[in-house]
Structure formats: C-alpha cells, structure tokens
Amino acid sequence: MSTSPVLRHLGDLKKYAITAQDNVKQIYLAGPEYGCSASVFFEVWEPGASQPPNSHPCSAETFVILSGQGRAHCDDTTTDLVPGDVLVLPAGSVHQVENSSATQRMYAVTVMASDMGAMAGGFAALVTGGLAEDLDELDLNALFSR
Numbered sequence: 001m002s003t004s005p006v007l008r009h010l011g012d013l014k015k016y017a018i019t020a021q022d023n024v025k026q027i028y029l030a031g032p033e034y035g036c037s038a039s040v041f042f043e044v045w046e047p048g049a050s051q052p053p054n055s056h057p058c059s060a061e062t063f064v065i066l067s068g069q070g071r072a073h074c075d076d077t078t079t080d081l082v083p084g085d086v087l088v089l090p091a092g093s094v095h096q097v098e099n100s101s102a103t104q105r106m107y108a109v110t111v112m113a114s115d116m117g118a119m120a121g122g123f124a125a126l127v128t129g130g131l132a133e134d135l136d137e138l139d140l141n142a143l144f145s146r
Contacts, residue, residue, distance in 0.1 A: 006034045008029070010140075013027050013029075013135060014133065015027050015044060015132070015134070015139065016028065016130045017133075022130070024044065024045050024050065025043070026044075026110070027044065028127055029042065038114065039112040039124040041110045041111075041112075042107060043063070043107070043109075044105055044106075045106040045107075047099060047101050050098030051096060051097065054095065054096070056091060056112065059091050060113045061095070061112055061113070062113070064109040065082060065106070065108050067083050067104075067106065069083075069106065070099050070100050072095065072098075074089050074093050074094075075094055080100070107139075107142045107143060
C-alpha cells in the first residue's frame with residue numbers, strides 16, 4: 001500500500017493562541033490530522049512570555065531552541081535556554097517554558113511525542129481550535145531565513 005506525502009506551504013501556516021490571553025503561540029506543522037502520531041510546532045514566545053505550568057501524562061515534550069533565550073522549569077529543576085539547546089521534558093512532569101528576554105521573541109521547534117492524552121482530540125486539536133493569526137515579518141525572518 002502506498003501513501004502520498006503531506007506537503008504544506010508557507011501560506012498554509014497560521015500562528016495559534018489557545019486563548020485570547022496567551023502570549024505564547026504555536027505554528028502547527030504536523031500531527032494526527034496529517035497521519036503523524038506526534039505533533040510538531042514552531043512555538044513563539046513574546047518577550048517575557050510563558051505558558052502556564054502544565055503536564056502531559058502520556059507524552060514527553062521536546063524543544064529545540066532556535067533563537068532568543070529562555071528558562072525552563074520542570075518539577076524542581078530550572079534550566080536556562082539558548083539557541084541550539086535541546087530540552088526534553090519527561091511525560092508526567094509539571095513544566096513551564098518562559099522567554100527570559102524583555103525585548104526579543106524566543107522561537108523553538110516543539111515536538112509532542114504522542115498527541116494522545118487527556119484532551120479530547122489531542123494537543124494539536126486544542127491548539128488549532130484556538131485563535132488563528134497570520135505569521136508576521138519577525139516570524140518569517142526567524143523561521144525561514146528569507
């Protein structure tokens with residue numbers, strides 16, 4: 001049985017905030033909708049932004065820091081983040097990632113190892129059910145070296 005690859009284009013990508021108050025946004029790249037058991041995002045933190053402490057009982061979460069600087073809190077450990085760092089947060093850990101810069105965005109590739117779990121429809125569905133907006137020039141320059 002043969003299947004076709006999934007190809008998405010820059011014009012297909014949107015930046016999502018799960019709620020109107022969120023200042024951390026995800027750009028959904030791949031996930032269950034595209035035949036992938038993991039969900040993959042570019043993640044964007046505004047200066048000083050962080051997501052609330054959260055946990056994924058069934059999934060490890062991996063962040064590859066592309067630009068900016070940040071800090072990760074995982075259970076009782078705090079770690080500084082710089083471009084090139086790869087952060088793996090174990091399944092079940094209570095964690096929070098924050099942008100420690102007051103002036104520039106932080107960007108990362110984020111992989112949710114398994115998009116199953118307590119949320120109906122998975123994490124990708126939670127994200128894409130949020131508020132969508134177009135990528136701006138800062139996003140395009142940081143992510144795609146135009």
